[in-house]
Amino acid sequence: MPDFIKNIEIKLLKVPLEKPVSDAKVITGKQTPLKEVMITCAIIRTNDGREGFGYVYCKRNGGPAQYSLAKEYAPLLIDEDPDDISRLWDKLLWSSISIGAGGVAVQAITPFDIALWDLKAKKAELSITKLLGQFKEEVPCYNTSGGFLQDSIDEVIDNAQKVLSEGAGGIKIKVGQKDYKEDVRRVEALRKALGDDVPIMVDANQQWDVSTALKAGRYLDEYDLVWLEEPVGAYDVEGHYRLSRALETPIATGEMLVSFNEGLPYLDRRAFDVCQFDAPRIGGITQYKKVIDRCEEQQLVLAPHYSMELHLPLVACYNGEVWVEHFEWFEKMGIFNERVEMNNGLMKVPNRPGIGLTLNNDVVRKLMVDSAEFK
Numbered sequence: 001m002p003d004f005i006k007n008i009e010i011k012l013l014k015v016p017l018e019k020p021v022s023d024a025k026v027i028t029g030k031q032t033p034l035k036e037v038m039i040t041c042a043i044i045r046t047n048d049g050r051e052g053f054g055y056v057y058c059k060r061n062g063g064p065a066q067y068s069l070a071k072e073y074a075p076l077l078i079d080e081d082p083d084d085i086s087r088l089w090d091k092l093l094w095s096s097i098s099i100g101a102g103g104v105a106v107q108a109i110t111p112f113d114i115a116l117w118d119l120k121a122k123k124a125e126l127s128i129t130k131l132l133g134q135f136k137e138e139v140p141c142y143n144t145s146g147g148f149l150q151d152s153i154d155e156v157i158d159n160a161q162k163v164l165s166e167g168a169g170g171i172k173i174k175v176g177q178k179d180y181k182e183d184v185r186r187v188e189a190l191r192k193a194l195g196d197d198v199p200i201m202v203d204a205n206q207q208w209d210v211s212t213a214l215k216a217g218r219y220l221d222e223y224d225l226v227w228l229e230e231p232v233g234a235y236d237v238e239g240h241y242r243l244s245r246a247l248e249t250p251i252a253t254g255e256m257l258v259s260f261n262e263g264l265p266y267l268d269r270r271a272f273d274v275c276q277f278d279a280p281r282i283g284g285i286t287q288y289k290k291v292i293d294r295c296e297e298q299q300l301v302l303a304p305h306y307s308m309e310l311h312l313p314l315v316a317c318y319n320g321e322v323w324v325e326h327f328e329w330f331e332k333m334g335i336f337n338e339r340v341e342m343n344n345g346l347m348k349v350p351n352r353p354g355i356g357l358t359l360n361n362d363v364v365r366k367l368m369v370d371s372a373e374f375k
């Protein structure tokens with residue numbers, strides 16, 4: 001008899017940040033500074049006593065919506081075979097198709113999808129990386145958390161030097177000040193302070209139109225950047241295409257996309273150089289496997305947005321250049337019992353069974369907003 005899902009627990013957590021952060025979307029008044037991240041966790045237990053864990057996150061509004069839909073999804077998984085991950089992914093999506101096939105509808109599937117992959121890998125006594133097929137034991141990483149627009153360039157440089165000494169392999173800073181020339185001055189100062197050998201990325205968070213991005217990008221081409229991220233609107237496929245052809249600096253985008261299908265126009269047109277699709281945002285590991293395959297066809301750089309704990313073991317399955325974004329917010333709160341190992345610019349790919357993450361229950365109790373159980 002195949003195993004079946006016997007019990008599911010889901011929890012909604014609110015994770016406050018040490019200090020609010022701002023990117024270009026705040027400067028333009030689209031958003032207010034980010035103060036917290038919401039996480040919906042799923043713990044799936046099988047009849048034979050095994051357990052899988054997964055989660056999805058949300059910045060600003062929407063976390064309770066992900067959690068609420070997850071509560072509707074969970075009963076549909078009870079008594080199901082946990083190995084039939086693709087079928088179960090479809091079953092959940094079709095159950096809510098009236099609200100669409102992207103965004104919250106797929107993000108509420110994410111915690112279950114990841115928990116099912118965690119279960120499957122643990123059953124095979126393998127890490128998720130080994131289960132999917134490992135290419136890399138270590139992965140380059142860069143830090144973002146000290147490069148926000150509210151910080152002076154001196155603070156940005158101090159933080160960059162600190163995180164580089166702690167093992168980060170590159171530094172990403174935000175651009176998209178009211179005058180792009182101010183961005184160029186900040187990048188110039190950072191390049192001068194860090195020297196020629198440190199990888200630097202910049203992120204405009206959709207601040208510019210194509211002509212401003214072209215002008216700024218031509219200045220920025222002087223500083224040997226690893227990439228220019230979200231120079232224009234997240235859905236402007238042609239704009240990204242034009243910039244990736246016109247500039248020497250590789251063009252990165254994809255973090256805002258909320259389903260695999262939403263990313264297809266970028267992949268079909270090869271409108272970018274660096275693919276930043278975010279596994280939790282597009283529906284979990286089942287969807288991200290497709291991203292890995294498509295990127296490999298075109299030998300894109302794979303640099304998923306955020307969620308380093310989850311993306312590290314996934315990008316290690318890629319046969320090409322990868323980067324993981326070092327965001328230590330969850331580590332600072334101690335949400336997981338495990339920590340990412342980072343040395344000499346590289347993160348070590350964990351060899352623990354499954355996705356290799358367990359919740360620190362003392363911390364979870366303090367952050368928990370709500371929880372529910374299904375049998």
Ligand SMILES: [Mg+2]
Nearest residue numbers: 203229230255
């Ligand atoms: Mg970004």
